[in-house]
């Protein structure tokens with residue numbers, strides 16, 4: 140039986156890398172049979188979250204962490220449920236040619252990455268397959284090529300939140316959570332973080348150990364923007380001595396430093412006068428500057444974000460100047476500003492008031508005109524108002540993981556000629572797009588963005604057109 144809250148040590152008889160460390164923290168067995176223990180399985184596919192899929196001799200499905208399609212593995216069950224088991228590889232008997240050596244020594248324990256044992260090209264193929272499959276499950280076939288937008292697979296992550304805990308022995312832990320667990324993995328290095336962030340990990344831990352009250356630090360956020368690295372503390376209780384120590388640490392390492400102070404309603408303060416935070420975006424030969432503040436949304440991978448912006452601009456390149464574009468869930472203007480720079484008449488809506496302010500300031504900074512609005516885009520009346528006011532030719536939307544259920548329902552009875560949907564969750568994307576397709580929209584372009592290499596997280600983009608509504612608009616402009 141799997142021990143409650145215990146980890147099963149994984150042994151690698153074959154010496155295949157990536158399996159030397161257990162992938163699991165604590166799993167409770169959920170009642171039913173976990174008597175299968177360890178068994179040899181053939182893996183016949185990869186689940187969306189990157190786990191290998193196999194079957195026990197009795198036909199029961201097993202999801203196996205660390206196993207790849209086509210492999211023969213010995214798998215140890217750590218959770219047994221009624222309809223399926225969850226297991227991890229204890230030995231690779233026959234390895235897939237796509238198996239790779241994980242670049243990070245923490246891989247297998249740290250929950251930050253789950254695909255490092257798969258070659259990067261195969262990770263990207265897998266993501267394309269996931270998008271196709273999730274769409275197919277909703278009855279939508281993605282015909283034609285799905286573009287892959289990608290950058291470097293290592294050293295890409297420009298923002299990271301690190302948990303901080305002090306254990307019962309007074310030892311400070313700092314890092315990401317272990318997979319499926321609240322336990323923190325003590326990070327010494329990280330292969331996906333930008334080097335200027337990864338090199339701070341060791342000094343940060345040392346510094347935490349030197350504080351009088353490290354228990355009062357909830358987490359740390361690291362942010363790499365153009366020409367500046369920013370450290371933001373979540374300080375649960377004021378401790379003047381420690382705040383001064385942080386100020387000195389930031390000075391020594393050339394960091395901006397700010398703090399969210401207080402447990403329940405934290406307020407933000409800079410501890411030192413910050414360098415201005417900004418990110419560059421290229422549009423043709425123009426370079427746009429986007430100013431931001433800690434807490435603002437920022438796409439985690441600069442190179443892949445630039446590819447997404449390039450695709451948005453390219454997919455809409457045929458539109459004439461002054462085309463009305465409504466950019467929803469606009470953040471600080473990541474897509475609004477490039478579209479305005481290309482001559483579109485952009486109205487941008489975002490729910491967070493501070494980001495709306497920043498978006499307007501960013502437009503002014505780049506001498507662009509963007510109408511920035513604050514709106515709750517889950518509210519059909521607010522969306523209706525925006526649609527009526529602008530009568531957009533193009534609607535760009537980039538919602539959070541929950542998707543845009545209400546908005547897409549509105550777009551079925553109030554069609555917009557072109558909809559460009561950028562998504563960080565392919566399941567809600569598939570749900571929303573199936574509704575649009577049923578209402579007559581046609582998918583014209585699709586792409587998967589490998590924003591988080593070495594993880595199963597996937598971003599995607601689809602361009603849809605509504606032919607009837609396009610014809611109506613063309614007819615109206617021919618007569619107008």
Ligand SMILES: C[S@@+](CC[C@H](N)C(=O)[O-])C[C@H]1O[C@@H](n2cnc3c(N)ncnc32)[C@H](O)[C@@H]1O
Pocket residue numbers: 436437438468469470471472473474488489490491494514515516517537538539563
């Ligand atoms: C995935 S981010 C995209 C931001 C921006 N498009 C970008 O690329 O940087 C989603 C954005 O939606 C905003 N948001 C989330 N829920 C919202 C809501 N109900 N109404 C309006 N905006 C919302 C968030 O504040 C966030 O800025």
